[in-house]
Amino acid sequence: MKLLADYMWVVLFMGLGMLFVFGGYITSWLIRPSKPSSKKLFTYECGEVPVGSSWVQFNIRYYLFALIFVIFDVEVAFLFPWAVVFKELGLVAFVEMMIFMAILLVGLLYAWRKGILKWM
Amino acid sequence: MQLLFDTQQLVNNIQHWLAGTCELYHLPPCLVVTCIAIAVALALIGGFISVNAMMVVLAERKIAGYMQDRLGPMRVGPYGILQTAADAVKLLLKENIVPKIADKWVFFLAPVVVMSPAVMAYVVLPWSPGLIVCDLNLGVVYLMAVGSIGVIGIIMAGWSSGNKYSLLGGIRSSAQIVSYELAMSLAVIGVLMLAGSLKMSDIIGAQQDCWYIIKQPLAFILFIIAATAECNRAPFDLPEAESELIAGFHTEYGGIKFAMFFLAEYANMFVASAVCATLFLGGWNGIPGLPMILPPIVWFLLKTYLIVFLFIWFRWTYPRIRVDQLMGFGWKVLLPLAFLNIGLTGLVMVLI
Amino acid sequence: MNIDAICSLVLSNMAFFVLAAIGIVCGVLVVTVRNLVHAVLFLAVFLLSVAGLFITLEAEFLAIIQVFIFVGAIVVLFMFLIMLTYKVSDMAVPQGNRLKGAAIVVAGVLFCLIFYIMKAMKWNEAAPVVTITDDVARIGRLLLGQYVLPFELVSFVLLAALIGAIVIARKGE
Numbered sequence: 001m002k003l004l005a006d007y008m009w010v011v012l013f014m015g016l017g018m019l020f021v022f023g024g025y026i027t028s029w030l031i032r033p034s035k036p037s038s039k040k041l042f043t044y045e046c047g048e049v050p051v052g053s054s055w056v057q058f059n060i061r062y063y064l065f066a067l068i069f070v071i072f073d074v075e076v077a078f079l080f081p082w083a084v085v086f087k088e089l090g091l092v093a094f095v096e097m098m099i100f101m102a103i104l105l106v107g108l109l110y111a112w113r114k115g116i117l118k119w120m
Numbered sequence: 121m122q123l124l125f126d127t128q129q130l131v132n133n134i135q136h137w138l139a140g141t142c143e144l145y146h147l148p149p150c151l152v153v154t155c156i157a158i159a160v161a162l163a164l165i166g167g168f169i170s171v172n173a174m175m176v177v178l179a180e181r182k183i184a185g186y187m188q189d190r191l192g193p194m195r196v197g198p199y200g201i202l203q204t205a206a207d208a209v210k211l212l213l214k215e216n217i218v219p220k221i222a223d224k225w226v227f228f229l230a231p232v233v234v235m236s237p238a239v240m241a242y243v244v245l246p247w248s249p250g251l252i253v254c255d256l257n258l259g260v261v262y263l264m265a266v267g268s269i270g271v272i273g274i275i276m277a278g279w280s281s282g283n284k285y286s287l288l289g290g291i292r293s294s295a296q297i298v299s300y301e302l303a304m305s306l307a308v309i310g311v312l313m314l315a316g317s318l319k320m321s322d323i324i325g326a327q328q329d330c331w332y333i334i335k336q337p338l339a340f341i342l343f344i345i346a347a348t349a350e351c352n353r354a355p356f357d358l359p360e361a362e363s364e365l366i367a368g369f370h371t372e373y374g375g376i377k378f379a380m381f382f383l384a385e386y387a388n389m390f391v392a393s394a395v396c397a398t399l400f401l402g403g404w405n406g407i408p409g410l411p412m413i414l415p416p417i418v419w420f421l422l423k424t425y426l427i428v429f430l431f432i433w434f435r436w437t438y439p440r441i442r443v444d445q446l447m448g449f450g451w452k453v454l455l456p457l458a459f460l461n462i463g464l465t466g467l468v469m470v471l472i
Numbered sequence: 473m474n475i476d477a478i479c480s481l482v483l484s485n486m487a488f489f490v491l492a493a494i495g496i497v498c499g500v501l502v503v504t505v506r507n508l509v510h511a512v513l514f515l516a517v518f519l520l521s522v523a524g525l526f527i528t529l530e531a532e533f534l535a536i537i538q539v540f541i542f543v544g545a546i547v548v549l550f551m552f553l554i555m556l557t558y559k560v561s562d563m564a565v566p567q568g569n570r571l572k573g574a575a576i577v578v579a580g581v582l583f584c585l586i587f588y589i590m591k592a593m594k595w596n597e598a599a600p601v602v603t604i605t606d607d608v609a610r611i612g613r614l615l616l617g618q619y620v621l622p623f624e625l626v627s628f629v630l631l632a633a634l635i636g637a638i639v640i641a642r643k644g645e
Binding site: 223226256257258261262264265266267268269271272275276279287291294295298301318 | 516548555
């Protein structure tokens with residue numbers, strides 16, 4: 001129950017963030033002028049009429065970076081509990097985590113060697 | 121003086137006063153007291169976020185001015201101190217323009233997704249002993265988790281604008297943030313290993329004799345660099361590189377919607393500085409070995425604003441780096457160094 | 473039962489129902505909206521509501537890791553994936569595809585399984601109340617002690633995923 005009460009604060013602060021934004025929107029809505037014209041509704045492209053579709057296709061590299069990120073993020077998730085108990089478990093925990101990290105570092109090295117980490 | 125910084129007494133005083141008021145009006149005390157106390161806490165933090173953003177923006181412009189041998193804003197108010205307030209009013213008065221081809225709802229909600237996590241991080245900021253909104257058991261992991269939500273807002277803003285530059289800026293920005301977030305989490309692991317806890321107050325308590333910046337200098341440097349990149353600040357402000365991408369993911373945002381991104385950026389910068397001060401500079405502790413001359417909250421704010429100053433200093437000193445350098449640096453330098461730091465810390469701790 | 477206990481019971485029940493409602497609504501929206509980006513955004517809200525449900529079950533670490541990995545990383549990955557997909561400009565996806573039959577079979581089997589588990593569950597027995605204060609440390613001890621082999625195997629799974637993705641992506645270039 002203590003936990004739920006604690007996290008009520010998190011929800012409240014999420015609400016506070018929303019209050020900031022929507023409060024700002026409403027205040028602005030009340031006092032700002034409104035003179036719409038069709039020209040204003042164009043997207044900005046250095047003063048020119050926009051060319052082509054705006055939703056361009058992306059390089060696959062972005063996806064690979066995101067994927068490597070996910071994998072290392074999972075590793076970090078394992079590192080948190082490890083770091084907490086590291087002091088009491090000592091050498092055993094150290095060796096176990098080094099093996100874990102070494103295996104993943106092989107993956108990083110592989111990506112590096114294959115030129116995935118190079119931005120194009 | 122002590123009364124002001126001792127939250128327990130403060131809350132007790134408020135509650136006594138409120139209980140008296142409740143009796144006067146025959147209200148059930150418990151619920152009302154709780155609600156009002158919560159409202160006061162929210163109002164305090166909300167007020168702090170706004171005032172802090174205004175002050176830091178002004179400080180940034182003033183410091184930039186002095187670093188470039190000019191005066192910075194001088195016109196509005198004495199020495200220009202009302203400049204940001206005037207800017208805020210100006211932004212409120214701007215017309216609302218949503219591009220015709222924008223995805224309206226996503227466009228409208230993106231500032232919320234950026235702003236809310238920034239505010240949520242304030243839940244675990246330790247201001248002074250006992251003065252912390254909620255000292256979660258998993259404070260540090262919570263901060264990392266909340267910090268990773270904002271990226272979605274940036275992608276939302278970039279995608280929904282219907283502008284090539286916005287989309288490119290949004291994707292670039294998110295790729296950068298996730299890359300450096302990794303280095304940041306890994307740098308923090310070193311501190312957690314030493315402290316053996318994820319609770320903010322425990323980590324500060326463990327630093328009473330020796331700040332972790334002494335034991336973890338590499339982690340500190342990695343953290344500061346990664347935090348600069350996380351906040352999208354120069355020299356890592358490529359997503360907003362004016363010369364290539366106009367204004368990055370918020371190109372199409374104007375008026376109050378833009379102000380929200382701006383506010384979130386400064387709220388995030390304060391969080392990053394405060395976390396850095398807490399994890400590496402001993403938080404509310406004074407300098408070890410010396411008598412504590414100042415109240416804890418002053419120490420905390422002093423250290424935090426020192427880091428904020430450092431961020432501002434970086435911005436006006438270093439030129440912007442190229443995008444390939446940015447990703448290469450994050451993945452090929454920071455990440456291996458962060459792993460090295462964990463390994464070294466573990467080795468030293470096992471040997472000693 | 474004193475007033476505090478009743479209050480807390482009401483609070484936790486309310487939290488559960490609100491979160492469950494959000495989860496169900498968003499879950500349905502994920503598979504029904506036509507715009508892929510909207511679907512991913514609803515997925516993010518759905519994952520957040522699941523994190524909230526973990527909190528009501530007192531699984532703090534799981535909840536936060538849920539946000540850290542699923543919302544902070546997987547959703548971003550999905551976003552990037554959508555930006556990469558072909559014909560991203562009109563964004564509407566055709567509903568229905570040639571794997572419909574297989575999907576229905578799998579969903580049916582899964583539903584039966586869940587239904588069976590729900591039937592086998594003894595709902596009327598109150599679970600023993602355990603207050604766990606150091607769940608992270610416990611998870612750490614278990615991971616490095618009793619479950620060390622699965623833990624090390626996880627790194628191999630992750631490595632395989634990493635190398636597999638790189639190989640597939642390079643083939644496409």
